[in-house]
Amino acid sequence: xxxxxxxxxxxxxxxxxxxxxxxxxxxxxxxxxxxxxxxxxxxxxxxxxxxxxxxxxxxxxxxxxxxxxxxxxxxxxxxxxxxxxxxxxxxxxxxxxxxxxxxxxxxxxxxxxxxxxxxxxxxxxxxxxxxxxxxxxxxxxxxxxxxxxxxxxxxxxxxxxxxxxxxxxxxxxxxxxxxxxxxxxxxxxxxxxxxxxxxxxxxxxxxxxxxxxxxxxxxxxxxxxxxxxxxxxxxxxxxxxxxxxxxxxxxxxxxxxxxxxxxxxxxxxxxxxxxxxxxxxxxxxxxxxxxxxxxxxxxxxxxxxxxxxxxxxxxxxxxxxxxxxxxxxxxxxxxxxxxxxxxxxxxxxxxxxxxxxxxxxxxxxxxxxxxxxxxxxxxxxxxxxx
Amino acid sequence: xxxxxxxxxxxxxxxxxxxxxxxxxxxxxxxxxxxxxxxxxxxxxxxxxxxxxxxxxxxxxxxxxxxxxxxxxxxxxxxxxxxxxxxxxxxxxxxxxxxxxxxxxxxxxxxxxxxxxxxxxxxxxxxxxxxxxxxxxxxxxxxxxxxxxxxxxxxxxxxxxxxxxxxxxxxxxxxxxxxxxxxxxxxxxxxxxxxxxxxxxxxxxxxxxxxxxxxxxxxxxxxxxxxxxxxxxxxxxxxxxxxxxxxxxxxxxxxxxxxxxxxxxxxxxxxxxxxxxxxxxxxxxxxxxxxxxxx
Amino acid sequence: xxxxxxxxxxxxxxxxxxxxxxxxxxxxxxxxxxxxxxxxxxxxxxxxxxxxxxxxxxxxxxxxxxxxxxxxxxxxxxxxx
Numbered sequence: 001x002x003x004x005x006x007x008x009x010x011x012x013x014x015x016x017x018x019x020x021x022x023x024x025x026x027x028x029x030x031x032x033x034x035x036x037x038x039x040x041x042x043x044x045x046x047x048x049x050x051x052x053x054x055x056x057x058x059x060x061x062x063x064x065x066x067x068x069x070x071x072x073x074x075x076x077x078x079x080x081x082x083x084x085x086x087x088x089x090x091x092x093x094x095x096x097x098x099x100x101x102x103x104x105x106x107x108x109x110x111x112x113x114x115x116x117x118x119x120x121x122x123x124x125x126x127x128x129x130x131x132x133x134x135x136x137x138x139x140x141x142x143x144x145x146x147x148x149x150x151x152x153x154x155x156x157x158x159x160x161x162x163x164x165x166x167x168x169x170x171x172x173x174x175x176x177x178x179x180x181x182x183x184x185x186x187x188x189x190x191x192x193x194x195x196x197x198x199x200x201x202x203x204x205x206x207x208x209x210x211x212x213x214x215x216x217x218x219x220x221x222x223x224x225x226x227x228x229x230x231x232x233x234x235x236x237x238x239x240x241x242x243x244x245x246x247x248x249x250x251x252x253x254x255x256x257x258x259x260x261x262x263x264x265x266x267x268x269x270x271x272x273x274x275x276x277x278x279x280x281x282x283x284x285x286x287x288x289x290x291x292x293x294x295x296x297x298x299x300x301x302x303x304x305x306x307x308x309x310x311x312x313x314x315x316x317x318x319x320x321x322x323x324x325x326x327x328x329x330x331x332x333x334x335x336x337x338x339x340x341x342x343x344x345x346x347x348x349x350x351x352x353x354x355x356x357x358x359x360x361x362x363x364x365x366x367x368x369x370x371x372x373x374x375x376x377x378x379x380x381x382x383x384x385x386x
Numbered sequence: 387x388x389x390x391x392x393x394x395x396x397x398x399x400x401x402x403x404x405x406x407x408x409x410x411x412x413x414x415x416x417x418x419x420x421x422x423x424x425x426x427x428x429x430x431x432x433x434x435x436x437x438x439x440x441x442x443x444x445x446x447x448x449x450x451x452x453x454x455x456x457x458x459x460x461x462x463x464x465x466x467x468x469x470x471x472x473x474x475x476x477x478x479x480x481x482x483x484x485x486x487x488x489x490x491x492x493x494x495x496x497x498x499x500x501x502x503x504x505x506x507x508x509x510x511x512x513x514x515x516x517x518x519x520x521x522x523x524x525x526x527x528x529x530x531x532x533x534x535x536x537x538x539x540x541x542x543x544x545x546x547x548x549x550x551x552x553x554x555x556x557x558x559x560x561x562x563x564x565x566x567x568x569x570x571x572x573x574x575x576x577x578x579x580x581x582x583x584x585x586x587x588x589x590x591x592x593x594x595x596x597x598x599x600x601x602x603x604x605x606x607x608x609x610x611x612x613x614x615x616x617x618x619x620x621x622x623x624x625x626x627x628x629x630x631x632x633x634x635x636x637x638x639x640x641x642x643x644x645x646x647x648x649x650x651x652x653x654x655x656x657x658x659x660x661x662x663x664x665x666x667x668x669x670x671x672x673x674x675x676x677x678x679x680x681x
Numbered sequence: 682x683x684x685x686x687x688x689x690x691x692x693x694x695x696x697x698x699x700x701x702x703x704x705x706x707x708x709x710x711x712x713x714x715x716x717x718x719x720x721x722x723x724x725x726x727x728x729x730x731x732x733x734x735x736x737x738x739x740x741x742x743x744x745x746x747x748x749x750x751x752x753x754x755x756x757x758x759x760x761x762x
Binding site: 003028029031050051053054055056057059060061063064065067068069070071072073074075076077079093094097101205209210212225226227228229230231232233234235236237240241242244245246248250251 | 454
């Protein structure tokens with residue numbers, strides 16, 4: 001507990017806030033590879049990890065980074081890596097492995113403009129779909145959408161907690177603006193900070209022959225770490241409760257359904273979003289991350305002009321609060337959902353899938369560049385005048 | 387209790403005590419084997435069964451308790467070995483066993499972490515991770531089973547396939563030169579480098595015990611007969627086994643440049659490099675942590 | 682041959698059909714060639730080895746069959762006289 005950032009109010013860079021939050025959450029293994037605009041997290045961790053007794057390593061590429069993070073997690077240590085779009089693309093196979101082995105890990109994606117090398121030094125929101133669907137096969141993740149350094153701090157801690165609780169890979173989808181802007185960050189008293197640890201087996205290690213690492217009587221099986229004495233086996237192959245490869249139809253059904261149920265059955269408890277003036281709005285703007293600041297300003301001006309517009313701001317994109325969208329849509333007073341994103345349509349498609357009555361419009365913007373409030377306002381006015 | 391083909395899925399998926407009876411000579415290594423999964427999936431005459439026996443013996447003979455051993459393996463026939471050894475074992479993605487093992491070792495440096503995987507997994511797709519881990523000299527024991535081919539997937543060429551050999555992707559004979567694995571490991575800075583075959587089990591056991599003991603990056607190339615390689619090259623397994631057993635020469639002092647395997651000369655085996663002076667990467671990391679004042 | 686057998690006492694290989702994959706390594710590697718495939722086969726369809734009828738006392742106890750069996754299906758019992 002010594003040498004952590006002391007409780008208080010700071011003016012700090014988003015990336016640094018994320019790193020310090022990870023240390024407070026109990027992260028003691030950081031591994032990474034340089035990539036703009038996330039490298040500040042790695043630089044900070046290189047210096048701070050040894051100070052708190054944790055391990056830092058820079059690996060030879062992103063694949064090595066995520067695999068080392070998974071190895072540390074398998075040994076029972078909370079681990080994390082930070083990257084951006086291109087690095088996340090490289091990590092996809094390993095993210096599938098994390099989901100299959102059910103290893104908790106936190107992956108911070110400080111998004112930048114894509115596709116491909118794109119604009120490394122400017123923001124983007126192009127990884128929303130990638131973090132959920134990027135790997136092959138079926139699995140579920142949880143992904144947070146911070147919009148300022150305070151949220152980057154808070155959500156990093158929450159990401160560690162959800163990863164430990166559900167044994168899943170958890171993502172913090174920041175972007176260059178959130179990561180490299182300076183903002184007020186309040187570090188709470190440690191007693192106020194909830195920290196979750198993965199459940200340990202309730203059988204002692206000398207009874208290891210009776211321990212089933214993927215016991216299906218639990219939705220989230222208790223975790224035995226390497227070196228704890230349980231002689232477990234973990235494999236990326238389809239497996240049964242013993243962790244042994246089992247390629248039968250029964251094993252396949254049982255395992256994959258449980259992997260997705262971990263998040264799906266808890267979706268209503270996990271999902272988080274903000275609503276502003278949603279109850280008397282004809283137009284709902286859906287915006288997230290660093291775009292939400294611009295959207296809030298546009299809505300404020302629009303309201304002053306008499307346009308009944310509100311904001312729906314997801315703070316977690318996966319699982320997405322689709323039931324709330326359906327509920328709002330079913331009340332039949334909303335005309336249009338306007339999804340504003342700096343991409344060519346990602347959360348737009350989720351919303352579109354759950355809206356039957358209202359119209360759904362996508363406002364995209366050049367990757368790299370935050371839409372100005374005036375731009376969003378003009379789009380709202382155009383829709384309003386139809 | 388015998389294995390039976392009539393068990394239901396429910397019974398099978400939790401059976402950890404179901405036993406096949408092993409000969410009494412194996413009573414020392416039996417606790418180290420997941421015999422509820424025997425017989426193994428490997429082909430008849432595959433050398434991997436011999437590696438399994440030798441590695442289990444090494445765990446027993448090492449002064450390290452089995453709870454402190456970890457095995458990480460990749461994809462391929464050799465990769466299945468983690469599923470047959472009763473220690474904490476991880477069967478991860480293709481080529482990525484070494485970085486996964488790096489994470490385990492740095493998180494819990496008191497564990498003895500071994501990577502057992504095939505030539506394709508470690509030096510083809512995993513080549514980048516191999517050279518960097520060797521360069522860092524992290525304390526891992528990497529056992530590379532070289533069967534000269536990608537066996538599990540039907541017999542494609544790999545980076546250790548001899549020049550001229552026939553495979554599914556070299557039907558006119560392999561055009562590529564194979565890696566000289568010991569030379570590669572040495573160029574990257576490995577601390578202990580050896581090459582044996584699965585049939586040289588006494589020497590292999592000794593080499594594995596040395597690798598456990600040496601605090602640095604150890605690489606043991608183990609040549610093994612593969613039924614798929616034999617089939618693609620019009621050989622009988624017993625012929626291939628005879629070559630690996632007899633067309634070899636033990637020379638610990640052979641110059642590493644001459645260790646390339648080719649059909650026209652005997653295969654050179656030995657413990658070629660043993661450098662104990664270099665500190666391992668994990669030791670350096672923890673020295674910094676102590677110095678900078680962490681717990 | 683006879684003197685080695687006398688020095689060691691008798692030795693005899695035992696086979697475990699359930700584990701055998703019929704690879705034939707033990708048969709091939711035996712220096713006194715006393716092993717052959719049995720006409721019977723196991724649950725998986727493999728013929729397992731047996732000592733050639735009448736050669737039961739010819740085993741010299743080299744234990745190569747035991748050592749080189751990849752499936753742990755052979756062991757050589759050495760009985761001291």
